[in-house]
Amino acid sequence: MAYFGSSREWNLNAVGAPEAWAAGYTGKGVTVAVIDTGVDLDHPDLVQNLYVNPGEIAGNGIDDDQNGFVDDVHGYDFVDRDATPDDLNGHGTHVAGTIAAARNNIGSTGVAPDAKIIPVRVLDRNGSGSDASVAAGIRYAAKLGADIINLSLGGVYSRAIDTAISYARSLGSIIIAAAGNESAAVPGYPARFSATDDNVISVGAYRSSGRIASFSNRVGNSGSVQIDAPGVGIYSTYMGGGYATLSGTSMASPQIAGLAALTLSANPNLTSRELRDLLATGTSGRAAGSDSLGKANASITVAYAAAGLKTVSTAPAGQRAAATTATQRSVTARTTAADDSLFVASESIAKIDFKKADVTIRSSDPITPISQPTSPNSKPLFLDAVGVTQTKAFDVFFASYNADEREAEAANELRSLV
Ligand SMILES: [Ca+2]
Ligand SMILES: [Ca+2]
Numbered sequence: 001m002a003y004f005g006s007s008r009e010w011n012l013n014a015v016g017a018p019e020a021w022a023a024g025y026t027g028k029g030v031t032v033a034v035i036d037t038g039v040d041l042d043h044p045d046l047v048q049n050l051y052v053n054p055g056e057i058a059g060n061g062i063d064d065d066q067n068g069f070v071d072d073v074h075g076y077d078f079v080d081r082d083a084t085p086d087d088l089n090g091h092g093t094h095v096a097g098t099i100a101a102a103r104n105n106i107g108s109t110g111v112a113p114d115a116k117i118i119p120v121r122v123l124d125r126n127g128s129g130s131d132a133s134v135a136a137g138i139r140y141a142a143k144l145g146a147d148i149i150n151l152s153l154g155g156v157y158s159r160a161i162d163t164a165i166s167y168a169r170s171l172g173s174i175i176i177a178a179a180g181n182e183s184a185a186v187p188g189y190p191a192r193f194s195a196t197d198d199n200v201i202s203v204g205a206y207r208s209s210g211r212i213a214s215f216s217n218r219v220g221n222s223g224s225v226q227i228d229a230p231g232v233g234i235y236s237t238y239m240g241g242g243y244a245t246l247s248g249t250s251m252a253s254p255q256i257a258g259l260a261a262l263t264l265s266a267n268p269n270l271t272s273r274e275l276r277d278l279l280a281t282g283t284s285g286r287a288a289g290s291d292s293l294g295k296a297n298a299s300i301t302v303a304y305a306a307a308g309l310k311t312v313s314t315a316p317a318g319q320r321a322a323a324t325t326a327t328q329r330s331v332t333a334r335t336t337a338a339d340d341s342l343f344v345a346s347e348s349i350a351k352i353d354f355k356k357a358d359v360t361i362r363s364s365d366p367i368t369p370i371s372q373p374t375s376p377n378s379k380p381l382f383l384d385a386v387g388v389t390q391t392k393a394f395d396v397f398f399a400s401y402n403a404d405e406r407e408a409e410a411a412n413e414l415r416s417l418v
């Protein structure tokens, strides 16, 4: 895959978004609530991706869908308590653009350029708000059916937000939360709820150099489920129809919200727990200096989602998985990305085909002793990944095996997954 855009778009390339787009996954059909300072509702790079509440008629003064909010066609404003969640700060517009600015050759491009943004304003023009407003915004978004809720905000523990997150979990929303910018040893809340709520994931920020941002909060002893995403020098939409380059874990969190949208568009049936598992396990090495699970990577999570898988099992790079039980009939193969294609390359052994949600092992690939072509429409009996190299972000290990025909051979050729 060629590099998308310019160095200004380093974040998109770092998270592997162009590969997911090329495979047909752009976040279409997925809704992402931005609980923030609001969104520039007239921004030319965002207007087409604003969620429209299908049950609400605009401007008639009636709560048509009876969700408790009058005329909430494009989200809601919990600061001014009206149905115009416009942005008077800029932060929320930047976050929204990172998730879903249009891919239209103007301005900036979101990680999931066909996802829909639900603007929920809970922070004022100074970027401040109450935990009651944040909790109300989370509840509102969850009730509206938001698949993903981005929280690029933080503070101390809040019982109101705690219960709102539990409510969102009960309705199936995953919550992506910024780890915080205090250079602290542990994340702030609500990101730290990832230690206790399986629908929450915490996001740290790394630089284009691959090093963790000095300001980014770490995992420490918090038990948080945290991954890292680009969060320094992020170019995105800004209020007033403009653009801005900002840094912070607030900028990293929406990369993951976008990545989650790409992943859900590849498999809309994933639960919030399964989606978190894919995001948390589908990483490609750690940012230097980080203690998180690793750097987020669409090329892994989206491929797995497309294949109908729910977790990425990992082992040290270079090791192979093997059939260890009668039912777990699998072997692994390695594919190394070439510049023009992520999933087929000169060393290709296995190919994952996003569009068929299937794995095909090509008979021409140079690993006939352990591989076997499967029919184009067949589901693999089992698929297992065993790790990602540290040196090339796009190296992915896949596994597939036609156990019925090659089982004996597999037993001879492969070692058990560690
Ligand atoms: Ca309503
Ligand atoms: Ca109405």
Ligand SMILES: [Ca+2]
Residues within 6 Å of the ligand: 045, 101, 102, 103, 104, 105, 106, 107, 108, 109
């Ligand atoms: Ca654009």
